[in-house]
Every structure is written in C-alpha cells, then in structure tokens.
Amino acid sequence: QPDSGPLIKAYTSLGQTLIMTGQFAAGQELLEQGVALYDIGQHRDMAFRYGQDPGVVAFANLSLVLWLRGYPDQARQQIQVAVSLARELAHPFTVAYALLYGNLFHEFSREWQTVHQLAVEIIAISTEQGFPLWLATGYYHRGRSLAEQGQLAAGIAEMRQALDTLQAAGFGLYYSMCLAHLSTKLGAVGEVEEALSV
Numbered sequence: 001q002p003d004s005g006p007l008i009k010a011y012t013s014l015g016q017t018l019i020m021t022g023q024f025a026a027g028q029e030l031l032e033q034g035v036a037l038y039d040i041g042q043h044r045d046m047a048f049r050y051g052q053d054p055g056v057v058a059f060a061n062l063s064l065v066l067w068l069r070g071y072p073d074q075a076r077q078q079i080q081v082a083v084s085l086a087r088e089l090a091h092p093f094t095v096a097y098a099l100l101y102g103n104l105f106h107e108f109s110r111e112w113q114t115v116h117q118l119a120v121e122i123i124a125i126s127t128e129q130g131f132p133l134w135l136a137t138g139y140y141h142r143g144r145s146l147a148e149q150g151q152l153a154a155g156i157a158e159m160r161q162a163l164d165t166l167q168a169a170g171f172g173l174y175y176s177m178c179l180a181h182l183s184t185k186l187g188a189v190g191e192v193e194e195a196l197s198v
Helices: 007-021 024-037 045-048 054-068 072-089 092-108 112-129 132-146 152-169 172-188 190-195
Strands: none
Touching: 007 024, 007 045, 007 054, 024 054, 045 054, 054 072, 054 092, 072 092, 092 112, 092 132, 112 132, 132 152, 132 172, 152 172, 172 190
C-alpha cells in the first residue's frame, strides 16, 4: 500500500509480540523500523483507525526493550518521545498507554514521585474516559509508589483495588506483577501468612 501506516502497525505489533516472548533483539529491530517510518503529521489519524497510535506504541515498547537489554539512557529517551507524542496527539487512550509505559520505566528506575504523578494522571484519564484496564494499572502504580515511599497501608489498599479491577478486566500480565509486589509489602507490615498466600 502507498500509505506507510499499516506497515508501521505491522512492525509495532510483531515487535511487541517478539518482546513479550523474550525475543528482545528481533523485537527491537522491528520497532526501530516502525519508528523510522513514523511521522506524527502524516500518521496523525492512525490513533483513530487502530484505537491507539502505533507510533507511540512503538516508541513505548522500544523504551521497554532497551531497558531490558541494559540501555537505560536510551530507554529514557524513547519513553520521553512516546509521552510527548501522545500528549501532542491528545488521543486519551494513547495518552494513557504512553503514561503506563512511562510508569514502568520510572518504576524500574525507582523514581517513585514520578511514578505517583503519572499514576494519578492515568487514573484521572481512565476515570473520565471509562478505561477500566488503564484505571487498574493506575491504581497499581499509585499504590506501589505510596508503599515504596513509606505509606504502606495506603499503598497496600491501592494495590488491592488494582487487583480487583485487573481481575475483572482479565489482565493477567499486570495481575501477576501486582500480586508479587503486594506480597512483599504485606510481608513488610508483618502479614506473613497472607503474603505467602498472595
């Protein structure tokens, strides 16, 4: 097709899939091909065609794979591009997606105040727009950030709320991650039996 949009979507979808199956180098290569083709002016309508902007998705996932491959500075650059592009597009679902990946990066970097700020923004967008999945991830990241900053009771309550929402949405990937972090925080407050159960 003369329009490069579907090709960007294909590179992004396959790149994401490869990353999620542990094929980091191959996934990164495809995502890089996708971002090389992407131009916000030319491809602005893709967010509406596909439900979220594939260029933003490619930059966000490129950040993740660069972090996993040991390139934190490059990962930071890519997530900054993803969030900036999403904000420029002002497409709510894409903005929430980019903020979610921003939260992952800042959580990996242990930048808890930034995690908290982005989580609050995800919760606001998701509540306003009715995005239950992103709402759950917002609760998780806000809860984790609170717990990591010493507000254990509030953090645990938020992570429990995230688990309920994740379970209802059927999102297993975040569900298992939330369980793992909730268990460590339960252990930290002496709820050892529940922590082991979780």
